[in-house]
Amino acid sequence: MTEQKYSLDEIRIRLNELDDNLLQLLSERRKMSIEVAKSKVQTSKPVRDAEREQQLLVKLINNGLDKYNLDAQYITKLFHTIIEDSVLLQQSYLQNLANPELSRKPLARVAFLGAKGSYSHLASREFFSRKNTELIELNCEGFKEVANTVESGHADYGVLPIENTSSGSINEVYDLLQHTTLYIVGELTLPIEHCLVATEEIRLENLTTLYSHPQPHQQCSEFLGRLKGIELKTCASTADAMQMVRELNRPDVAAIGNASSGKIYGLQPIKGNIANQTENHTRFIVVARKAVEVSPQIPAKTTLIMSTSQAAGSLVATLLVLQRYGINMTKLESRPIMGNPWEEMFYVDVETHLDSEAMQNALLELTKITKHLKVLGCYPSENVKPTQVQLG
Template sequence: MAHPPISLEEIRIKLNALDDQLLSLLSERRALSLEVAKSKVETSKPVRDAKREQQLLVKLIRNGQDKYQLDAQYITKVFHTIIEDSVLLQQSYLQNLVNPALQRKPLARVAFLGSKGSYSHLASRDYFSRRNTDLIELNCDGFKEIIKTVESGHADYGMLPIENTSSGSINEVYDLLQHTTLYIVGELAQPIEHCLVATSEIRLEQIKTLYSHPQPHQQCSDFLSRLDGVKLETCVSTADAMRKVKELDRPDVAAIGNAISGKLYGLQTIQQNIANQTENHTRFIVVARKPVSVSTQIPAKTTLIMSTSQEAGSLVETLLVLQRYGINITKLESRPIIGNPWEEMFYMDLETNLDSECTQKAINELQTITRYLKVLGCYPSENIKATQVKMP
């Protein structure tokens, strides 16, 4: 006798029960990851073990395929996320040990660009949610205001976008870093998902005015070039652009922003994925009045600014110092020095811990061959590279 088919409601009940089990198992795995971090304090082992991660993924893929008929891509994607979370959790634990003051700050005042729903606001929430820190959110109208708010003590941290994979470096922020007394204490790479939003479902040819921040205008230039007769208006942030469109409530205006943030302002998504590059990310830096120490067990970055003499080969000489000590440069940016025509200030992101012996020796040498050198900060590298899987 055939069994009656399971109803949709029964299927949903079973799915909900499985989801609860998954959440419980993920919580249990997280707790074990924290125990791993505690054990590494005693052994001084680094957080990441690439060989073990690779062996783990190969084993999981094989078991998933053989026992549960799951495809390799699905397994890899799920466990990349789990491994990334585990690494960040362990890094946070070790950072708290070397920076005891951070453990006593369950509440942080954070200054960011624009209104709630801006990309800077979303980045602030993502960054501090990893640290179980509640936020007092302070929105600012410009990068200079963010820095002044932190320097004056009205905010503990500032969230600043520094570069984008599509539009490149954000020069205004680099220029402000020349003169601030703040330190870089963290970083975050945030996916940027630009879309077109409006108050109602309108056609592209109806749009006469488009609001956004100048950066999204650059990052969506290919899409914008296909819109005829559209006037581009700039706002402090994408969130302010969306708020402006909501206030105008007209069928001929739209904004570039994030779909989730658009819903906060009661806007509809007209077209998605309008950025020049599908992989569009913005790197943010977190600044504070005091520097942090970085555990030697986790990957670190150190950011320098320096100026060299005007003699031929002076920049190359500094690069050779870093090469000799095996220090990798992940970013090299030059900006003009205000008041000194034709002179440049160089910004360097280095894959190294400031407290390491080789870094200290390199900096001491650099100070003898540069006209000016300042360490802007040493901070944990949170760009967690996915474990590569090599199936035999």
């Protein structure tokens, strides 16, 4: 038997020291990322430099293998996260320069669905965490209330979920966008980690009642289908579901929520990994009364809504305009137009700046061949594509 050189307590003390050193280094690296952004203001270079990122990763992978016995996959995964954070920090800095009136506001009133601990609440905090803005949080009971709270001036921003990788598009939000006067000013993709939470550790067969928002219910349908004899009750948000379980304080009741938010309500996870898909993400949009300026150095998205005539090939004609100008479409969603049977409104996300020559030329052509066309917003793309590495 190998003799232990250090006691477990000594090992843990050393690990804590190393972890603290890592946090300090990550903090220093973040400060340097801001310095990089400042230098790019002078040179007008884009935030992302694919060649530089690839060279950095190759060097780190080789050093990790040769000097520290760290495998390539571990280093790649770690630095993809660090690079993503650096890119988003630089984008936030440049956006503040492009919108100085927003950066001067120390407070932001943000409306979202549900109470503290809802996924919309978590998305709100995540989005504004890079903007050094203190939040006044306004929880709402429905998506329409979120939009109305911003439109009325009682909130500066609204955060709305718009699509999920498991359950698809959130139609109620798309329908809201058809009639709102608000603009999309940002986006965020949040990992969704559903689990069952309850007041105490219990066996699944002892559950009689389960509370959930309709979206998590749909995203966990396969797991829920295997539960027998359980009454499913709908709540306005995941936070409301967890709050209900806390108030009932019964050992036979649980909610679909997430572990971190469950702690807010004194609940503990009793079953994890219950979603239909292990990679479960929700995309949120941030809306405001005024559109934002997007720095040309930042990758941007533009969202349009349009309707076409019912003549054969009308929709195809609009999409060919985008193709002709080399504009990449990332989303196409259709929704019925209320009061106009068999007519549809199309929502289109494209990866380009609204002010780019290609987009302006495309809009001129689209205006001529559509019945209705509106720009819902141009905003920084939060989708940081991982740097591809080719090792020789």
